[in-house]
Amino acid sequence: MxxxxxxxxxxxxxxxxxxxxxxxxxxxxxxxxxxxxxxxxxxxxxxxxxxxxxxxxxxxxxxxxxxxxxxxxxxxxxxxxxxxxxxxxxxxxxxxxxxxxxxxxxxxxxxxxxxxxxxxxxxxxxxxxxxxxxxxxxxxxxxxxxxxxxxxxxxxxxxxxxxxxxxxxxxxxxxxxxxxxxxxxxxxxxxxxxxxxxxxxxxxxxxxPRLDIPAKVSGGAAFVQDMRLPGMLHARLIRPPGPGCRLQSFDASALQSLPGVVQVVRDGNYLAVVAQDEWQAVKAMRAGYEQAKWSEGDALPDARNIHALLPRLPSRRYPISHNGSPASVPGSSYRARVTKHYVMHGSIGPSCAVAWLKDGMLTVWTHTQGVYPLRAGIAEMLGLPLDRVRCIHTEGSGCYGHNGADDAAADAALIAMRVPGYPVRVQWMREQENLWEPYSSAMITEVQASLDQSGRLQDWAYELWTTPHNERIVNAGRLLPARLLSKPFASAPSVPIAQPEGDGDRNAVPLYSVASTRIDMNFITQMPFRTSAMRSLGAHINVFAIEACIDELATRAGVDSVAFRLAHLEDPRARAVVERVRDNFGWTATPTAPGVGIGFAFARYKNIMGYCAIAVQVRVHPQTGDIVVDRVVTAVDAGQIVSPDGLRNQIEGGIVQSTSWTLYEAIDFDAGGVRSYDWSGYPILRFPQLPRNVEVHLIDQPGQPFLGAAEIVQGPMAAALGNAVTNATGRRPSQLPLTRSF
Incomplete structure (x- = not known):
C-alpha cells in the first residue's frame, strides 16, 4: 500500500x-x-x-x-x-x-x-x-x-x-x-x-471505473487493516468491562514476560499490550483480560425501558419551526408516537489504525472522516504541537458515520509514543467495536396533525427527544482513550447541529405545504451511552414518522396517498420524483393479495439537498411476521449527476442499509451491560433478506449544483417500508425496528 x-x-x-x-x-x-x-x-x-x-x-x-x-x-x-x-x-x-x-x-x-x-x-x-x-x-x-x-x-x-x-x-x-x-x-x-x-x-x-475498486476485488491492500510497514509492531487493547469501571489491580510484569511482548501500556484505566506479531498481541490481550480487576461501572437501564427513561433525563428544548397559528377548524386529525432504539454502525471490519513516531513527527494512518479535527484532538491528548502530528486518511473496511475510527487512531497514537521509531498497528476486536463505538441515538417522536374541511394540511405539531447525533472530535475529551487516562480529558459540551442541517431534528420539518407548524426538539445531554453520527442522523425516524402521518391523513381525507402528497408539494423537482415513482411502479393503493402491501414515501434530504421518492411492495407472513421486500422503485434528483453508476451504487446501498436498520437493527442491553457484543446479538440484514428487485431512476439536472446522495434514501426507504407493512397488515407500526420487540 x-x-x-x-x-x-x-x-x-x-x-x-x-x-x-x-x-x-x-x-x-x-x-x-x-x-x-x-x-x-x-x-x-x-x-x-x-x-x-x-x-x-x-x-x-x-x-x-x-x-x-x-x-x-x-x-x-x-x-x-x-x-x-x-x-x-x-x-x-x-x-x-x-x-x-x-x-x-x-x-x-x-x-x-x-x-x-x-x-x-x-x-x-x-x-x-x-x-x-x-x-x-x-x-x-x-x-x-x-x-x-x-x-x-x-x-x-x-x-x-x-x-x-x-x-x-x-x-x-x-x-x-x-x-x-x-x-x-x-x-x-x-x-x-x-x-x-x-x-x-x-x-x-x-x-x-472506480479508483478504489481494483484492490478491493482482487484481495490487494485496500484498507488500513491491510497496512504492513517495515518493523511494524502490533498492539491490542484491554478495555474496562464498561463505562465508569476503574482499574483496581493489574500485574503488568506478568504480561511483559509473555513471548514477543515488547511493551505493556498502563495509564490510569487505559491498558494495552504491544508485541512483535499480531497473534502474540492477541494472546497477551487475553491474558490481560483474565487478570485485570475492575470496579463496578455506570449503571445501565434496560432496553425495554429506554423510551420511558429518555424524557426524564436532563435536556434542553430547542424550537425548530414555529410558523403560523393553529386554527380551531373542524376536520380530521391524527396523532402518533414513534420510537427508535439505539443502533450501532456495525462496520464489517473492526476499527484499525497505524501510528509511527519517527524523528519527532507522529504520523497516523486512519479511516477517520475528518483528518484535521482528529489531528487537533490527538495533539491535545498528547501535548504535541499541531505541526508534529500528521493524519493521513486510509480507507477502512466499513464506515457509515462516527464509528470507532477516531478512537482507534488515538489508541495508535498514544501507544506509538511509548515505542518511538516503530510503526504500531492497533486492531480492535469485534466485541470492542460493538461495545465501545459511539451509537446512533435512541429517539422518541410525537406527531399530531390535522386537516381542514377541504382536506388540506392544517396544523402540524411535532416533538422529539434525542441524545446527540454529533459528538465529533472538537477536543481531546471526545476521544475514548483520552477519557481513560490517569489525568482524563473531559468531553466538550454537546451542542446540536443547527437547522437546516439538523441533528436529531434533521428532516423534522415536512416539505409539504402546511398552514402552521409547532416543531420542537428535546436535546438530552446526560445519557446512558455515548452517541454520535450515523448516516442521515435523525432523518431516519423523522421521515418515517412524517410519512406515516401523511398516509394516515390521506386515508382520513379519502384521497390516494400519492395524490395527497402531490396536492401538498409545490417544489416542481419534488413533484417530479414522486410522479416518476408513481408511474414506474404502477401505483395503486389496493393490495394484490393477502399479506401483500405497498407503501410510498418522499423526502428532500435536510430540505436543501437531494430529492428522493420511493415505493415498495412487501409480503408479511401471517404467523411469523417475517417481512419479505419484493420490489423497490425509487427516483432520485441529486442535481447535476457526475457518475451515474456511482450515484446508483449509493442509492442501492442506502436502500439495503435502511432496510436492515428498519427491520432488524437495535442494541440489546440491560443492567448487566450491552448484550449485542457480536453478530449473534446484533441481527443485520442477511443476503437471503435483500430486496428481491430494486429499480433506480435518476433524474439528471445538467448545469444545476451537485446535491450529494449518500444519505438521501435512508429516511424514505424506512417510511415506505412502514407504510407497506401497514397496508399489508392493517396495523400501524410505532417502533423501530419493525421485526423486533423489547
Missing amino acids: KTNANVDLGRRAFLRNGSLLVVFSLLPVAGNVLADTEVDTLGTLVLAPDLPGSLRTNPYLDAWIRVDAQGITVYTGKAELGTGVKTALLQIAAERLEVAPNAINMLTADTALTPNEGYTAGSHTLFDSGTALFNAAAQVRQLLVESASRLWGVEPDRLVTRDAMIQEPNGRRMTYFEAVSGVDLHRYAEPKSPAKPAEKFSLIGHSL
Missing part, C-alpha cells in the same frame, strides 16, 4: 501561507473563534463567504490544484469512504481542466497536503468539495490559457486546450507546465468561473 509518508516541502509552503485556516478551523464553534468570523456546517472557518463550495474555507487556488514538472496534482480534504467520491471528484477536476483523468494525481484527506474541509459527512462531498474543484479547476485552466496568450501575443479566446496542452490556430502548442511559469496560483479564487455548457461535458455525467 502506498503510504505517502514523504511530505513535499513545496506543498507545505503554501499550507504555511494559509496557516490561519489550519489553526482556527479546528476549534469548537462556541466561544473559541475570533469575533466576526463565520464557521461552516462542518466546523471549518469561512475566509471567503462569497466563494462557492469549500472555496469559502480554502480560497487559494493552489490549495486545490498544482501544476509542475511531475504533472497535475489535485487535492481534496474529503475522504473516500467507499462511496466512490474520489473518482467523482477526479472527474470534475479533469472535466474543468480539460485533461484526461489518468493525467491527474488525486490526493485526499492528508493534513500535510490537502485543504481542511472538516468532515466527510452529511452528503456534503460533491456539494462542497465537488463545487470547489469545479470552479478552481476552471479558473486554473483559464489562468494557464491567459499565460500562453501573453507569451504568444494572441487573444485567450483563440486558444483551445486538450490533454494538458494549449494550442493556437496556427499550430503552436504549449504544455500546462510551460504555461504555469507565468502564473502565480497562490491567489484567491474568483466568485465567478469560466462557464462551460453542460452539453459539452465529456466526463461529468458519465460513469468511469
Whole structure:
C-alpha cells in the first residue's frame, strides 16, 4: 500500500501561507473563534463567504490544484469512504481542466497536503468539495490559457486546450507546465468561473471505473487493516468491562514476560499490550483480560425501558419551526408516537489504525472522516504541537458515520509514543467495536396533525427527544482513550447541529405545504451511552414518522396517498420524483393479495439537498411476521449527476442499509451491560433478506449544483417500508425496528 509518508516541502509552503485556516478551523464553534468570523456546517472557518463550495474555507487556488514538472496534482480534504467520491471528484477536476483523468494525481484527506474541509459527512462531498474543484479547476485552466496568450501575443479566446496542452490556430502548442511559469496560483479564487455548457461535458455525467475498486476485488491492500510497514509492531487493547469501571489491580510484569511482548501500556484505566506479531498481541490481550480487576461501572437501564427513561433525563428544548397559528377548524386529525432504539454502525471490519513516531513527527494512518479535527484532538491528548502530528486518511473496511475510527487512531497514537521509531498497528476486536463505538441515538417522536374541511394540511405539531447525533472530535475529551487516562480529558459540551442541517431534528420539518407548524426538539445531554453520527442522523425516524402521518391523513381525507402528497408539494423537482415513482411502479393503493402491501414515501434530504421518492411492495407472513421486500422503485434528483453508476451504487446501498436498520437493527442491553457484543446479538440484514428487485431512476439536472446522495434514501426507504407493512397488515407500526420487540 502506498503510504505517502514523504511530505513535499513545496506543498507545505503554501499550507504555511494559509496557516490561519489550519489553526482556527479546528476549534469548537462556541466561544473559541475570533469575533466576526463565520464557521461552516462542518466546523471549518469561512475566509471567503462569497466563494462557492469549500472555496469559502480554502480560497487559494493552489490549495486545490498544482501544476509542475511531475504533472497535475489535485487535492481534496474529503475522504473516500467507499462511496466512490474520489473518482467523482477526479472527474470534475479533469472535466474543468480539460485533461484526461489518468493525467491527474488525486490526493485526499492528508493534513500535510490537502485543504481542511472538516468532515466527510452529511452528503456534503460533491456539494462542497465537488463545487470547489469545479470552479478552481476552471479558473486554473483559464489562468494557464491567459499565460500562453501573453507569451504568444494572441487573444485567450483563440486558444483551445486538450490533454494538458494549449494550442493556437496556427499550430503552436504549449504544455500546462510551460504555461504555469507565468502564473502565480497562490491567489484567491474568483466568485465567478469560466462557464462551460453542460452539453459539452465529456466526463461529468458519465460513469468511469472506480479508483478504489481494483484492490478491493482482487484481495490487494485496500484498507488500513491491510497496512504492513517495515518493523511494524502490533498492539491490542484491554478495555474496562464498561463505562465508569476503574482499574483496581493489574500485574503488568506478568504480561511483559509473555513471548514477543515488547511493551505493556498502563495509564490510569487505559491498558494495552504491544508485541512483535499480531497473534502474540492477541494472546497477551487475553491474558490481560483474565487478570485485570475492575470496579463496578455506570449503571445501565434496560432496553425495554429506554423510551420511558429518555424524557426524564436532563435536556434542553430547542424550537425548530414555529410558523403560523393553529386554527380551531373542524376536520380530521391524527396523532402518533414513534420510537427508535439505539443502533450501532456495525462496520464489517473492526476499527484499525497505524501510528509511527519517527524523528519527532507522529504520523497516523486512519479511516477517520475528518483528518484535521482528529489531528487537533490527538495533539491535545498528547501535548504535541499541531505541526508534529500528521493524519493521513486510509480507507477502512466499513464506515457509515462516527464509528470507532477516531478512537482507534488515538489508541495508535498514544501507544506509538511509548515505542518511538516503530510503526504500531492497533486492531480492535469485534466485541470492542460493538461495545465501545459511539451509537446512533435512541429517539422518541410525537406527531399530531390535522386537516381542514377541504382536506388540506392544517396544523402540524411535532416533538422529539434525542441524545446527540454529533459528538465529533472538537477536543481531546471526545476521544475514548483520552477519557481513560490517569489525568482524563473531559468531553466538550454537546451542542446540536443547527437547522437546516439538523441533528436529531434533521428532516423534522415536512416539505409539504402546511398552514402552521409547532416543531420542537428535546436535546438530552446526560445519557446512558455515548452517541454520535450515523448516516442521515435523525432523518431516519423523522421521515418515517412524517410519512406515516401523511398516509394516515390521506386515508382520513379519502384521497390516494400519492395524490395527497402531490396536492401538498409545490417544489416542481419534488413533484417530479414522486410522479416518476408513481408511474414506474404502477401505483395503486389496493393490495394484490393477502399479506401483500405497498407503501410510498418522499423526502428532500435536510430540505436543501437531494430529492428522493420511493415505493415498495412487501409480503408479511401471517404467523411469523417475517417481512419479505419484493420490489423497490425509487427516483432520485441529486442535481447535476457526475457518475451515474456511482450515484446508483449509493442509492442501492442506502436502500439495503435502511432496510436492515428498519427491520432488524437495535442494541440489546440491560443492567448487566450491552448484550449485542457480536453478530449473534446484533441481527443485520442477511443476503437471503435483500430486496428481491430494486429499480433506480435518476433524474439528471445538467448545469444545476451537485446535491450529494449518500444519505438521501435512508429516511424514505424506512417510511415506505412502514407504510407497506401497514397496508399489508392493517396495523400501524410505532417502533423501530419493525421485526423486533423489547
